[in-house]
Amino acid sequence: MRRILAAIPLWMPMWLFGLIWALPLLYAIWSAVHPPDYSTVFDPFAPVTWRNFADAWNAAPFARYFLNTVLLVSFTVFFQCVLATLAGFAFARLRFPGRDLLFAALLLQLMISPSILLVWNYREISWLGLANTIPAMGIPYLGSALGIFLLRQNFRTIPRELDDAARLEGCSLLGRLWKVYMPLSRGTYVAFALTSAAYHWNDFLWPLVISDSVTTRPLTVGLEIFATPDQGVQWSLVTAATLLSSAPLLIAFLIFQRQFVQSFLRVGIR
Amino acid sequence: MSETGEERNVLGGWLLVLPAALFIFAFTNGPLLATLASSLAAAPIAGHGGGFVGLQNYSDLFDDPSFLTSLLNNLLYALITVPVSVVLALAMALGVNRAFPGRATLRLFFFLPTMLPMIAVGAIWLFFFTPQYGLLDRATSLIGSGDINWLGDPDTALAAMMMVAIWKQAGFFMIFYLAALQNIPPVLHEAAALEGASRAYFFRRVTLPLLGPTTLFVMVTAVINAFCVVDHVIEMTQGGPDNASSLLLYYVYNAGFRDWDINSAAAATIVLVVLLSALAALLFAVFGRRVHYR
Numbered sequence: 087m088r089r090i091l092a093a094i095p096l097w098m099p100m101w102l103f104g105l106i107w108a109l110p111l112l113y114a115i116w117s118a119v120h121p122p123d124y125s126t127v128f129d130p131f132a133p134v135t136w137r138n139f140a141d142a143w144n145a146a147p148f149a150r151y152f153l154n155t156v157l158l159v160s161f162t163v164f165f166q167c168v169l170a171t172l173a174g175f176a177f178a179r180l181r182f183p184g185r186d187l188l189f190a191a192l193l194l195q196l197m198i199s200p201s202i203l204l205v206w207n208y209r210e211i212s213w214l215g216l217a218n219t220i221p222a223m224g225i226p227y228l229g230s231a232l233g234i235f236l237l238r239q240n241f242r243t244i245p246r247e248l249d250d251a252a253r254l255e256g257c258s259l260l261g262r263l264w265k266v267y268m269p270l271s272r273g274t275y276v277a278f279a280l281t282s283a284a285y286h287w288n289d290f291l292w293p294l295v296i297s298d299s300v301t302t303r304p305l306t307v308g309l310e311i312f313a314t315p316d317q318g319v320q321w322s323l324v325t326a327a328t329l330l331s332s333a334p335l336l337i338a339f340l341i342f343q344r345q346f347v348q349s350f351l352r353v354g355i356r
Numbered sequence: 357m358s359e360t361g362e363e364r365n366v367l368g369g370w371l372l373v374l375p376a377a378l379f380i381f382a383f384t385n386g387p388l389l390a391t392l393a394s395s396l397a398a399a400p401i402a403g404h405g406g407g408f409v410g411l412q413n414y415s416d417l418f419d420d421p422s423f424l425t426s427l428l429n430n431l432l433y434a435l436i437t438v439p440v441s442v443v444l445a446l447a448m449a450l451g452v453n454r455a456f457p458g459r460a461t462l463r464l465f466f467f468l469p470t471m472l473p474m475i476a477v478g479a480i481w482l483f484f485f486t487p488q489y490g491l492l493d494r495a496t497s498l499i500g501s502g503d504i505n506w507l508g509d510p511d512t513a514l515a516a517m518m519m520v521a522i523w524k525q526a527g528f529f530m531i532f533y534l535a536a537l538q539n540i541p542p543v544l545h546e547a548a549a550l551e552g553a554s555r556a557y558f559f560r561r562v563t564l565p566l567l568g569p570t571t572l573f574v575m576v577t578a579v580i581n582a583f584c585v586v587d588h589v590i591e592m593t594q595g596g597p598d599n600a601s602s603l604l605l606y607y608v609y610n611a612g613f614r615d616w617d618i619n620s621a622a623a624a625t626i627v628l629v630v631l632l633s634a635l636a637a638l639l640f641a642v643f644g645r646r647v648h649y650r
Contacts, residue, residue, distance in 0.1 A: 109484075173372060204608070207383055291587060329476075
């Protein structure tokens with residue numbers, strides 16, 4: 087018995103576990119690419135169809151939801167990068183009174199994200215007259231403590247000599263940031279942008295609270311409305327819609343797998 | 357210019373920091389203080405501004421059975437999802453760290469749930485859990501214990517939420533362990549082999565201590581997730597049945613946007629923040645000291 091057990095390579099139980107792990111996802115894929123009658127019937131000869139995707143796409147304004155999510159993510163990530171660059175540079179290379187205290191205060195956001203303060207932020211955004219707009223879904227996140235922290239750490243590793251050389255050639259403060267610091271931090275920008283884009287593509291609670299119409303609702307909120315079971319929607323449509331709305335990020339991940347994983351590691355370990 | 361390579365520039369420094377600081381103070385630090393203040397105040401009724409009421413909102417909160425249930429649920433939820441996710445992540449990383457046929461595919465299987473929005477994960481599991489229809493129920497009926505209404509039964513609803521959370525995050529933590537394992541110098545393996553150390557001994561005395569910083573990071577992230585992610589609760593159970601799967605942030609969401617009870621929502625938020633900070637501090641105290649930085 088012992089010998090038989092020893093002959094089974096360790097990877098076989100690993101594979102079994104992996105298959106069980108993937109089961110919910112595989113099941114959803116099965117149901118999405120087969121006619122509704124085969125949703126839970128595992129017939130290897132079941133006809134494969136793409137109709138569920140087309141039907142789901144037409145059953146709700148998913149095209150608009152896609153657009154809203156793309157706008158939300160690009161708006162948020164772009165301004166996060168701009169603001170974090172300016173602040174990260176000042177924290178890394180300038181000395182001014184109150185700097186360290188301010189830096190510590192901003193880092194609070196690493197643990198307390200604006201989304202758990204949603205009740206107050208909702209009042210604030212409404213008071214600004216911005217409720218139910220696409221910018222409103224991104225505004226609470228535009229100042230990103232994570233972005234500031236990552237860029238500050240990276241800017242500090244850039245050799246002082248490069249900075250001095252640029253200064254001798256008459257480069258201004260912002261000119262040096264633009265010509266010396268930013269080009270040398272490309273890796274950090276990619277890492278932060280990918281991480282943040284994935285986060286905001288998937289964000290749900292805050293957009294749920296602040297968006298209230300087809301023209302602002304992002305994919306996650308649209309999907310939640312569509313996937314609520316008491317709507318009586320067929321499962322094959324729900325699973326198709328679910329895969330559709332996750333597809334861009336999944337495909338991007340499959341193509342740029344290494345960059346994504348490297349980015350998550352870089353942002354995570356900090 | 358100082359020797360640390362910093363230049364003194366008061367105006368420039370403040371101007372550069374200002375935009376980001378403004379946004380962070382307006383939507384994180386400020387609201388936190390405002391929430392604290394509002395948790396100590398009464399709601400204004402018919403023109404009479406609510407005044408300071410001390411800890412009244414908190415004592416009301418602790419008299420509210422649905423709040424107590426959410427609090428206990430959330431503690432249990434953290435107590436289970438955090439260690440289980442971390443141990444599973446480490447096991448997955450150890451498993452796919454060695455070469456074997458199909459390793460890249462397996463790694464992908466583990467990691468993919470991480471890239472899905474929690475809402476998509478919720479929809480997938482909603483289907484998976486559906487009584488009589490979902491795969492899980494069909495599997496359990498094969499072994500004769502079918503017809504469990506996972507999401508509709510107060511005894512299993514919270515466990516179902518935990519499964520979903522673990523499934524979503526374990527693969528994410530795996531990549532951090534995988535990276536840490538690959539950073540362990542091969543020299544250590546050779547040295548241990550020369551000394552005749554057993555694999556178990558090596559794992560306990562060399563591998564685990566070197567994984568310390570990763571474990572600390574992963575645990576803190578898991579604790580934050582346990583208190584700050586309720587997308588699946590909103591989508592799958594709405595906290596039910598009978599609050600059985602309600603978590604703190606879900607309670608806050610309900611109090612704030614269904615009951616419009618701003619002050620009790622504020623008090624519940626403060627409880628959440630205090631708990632989250634206390635647990636994070638505890639982790640740093642326990643693991644931070646033993647963490648072995650290289």
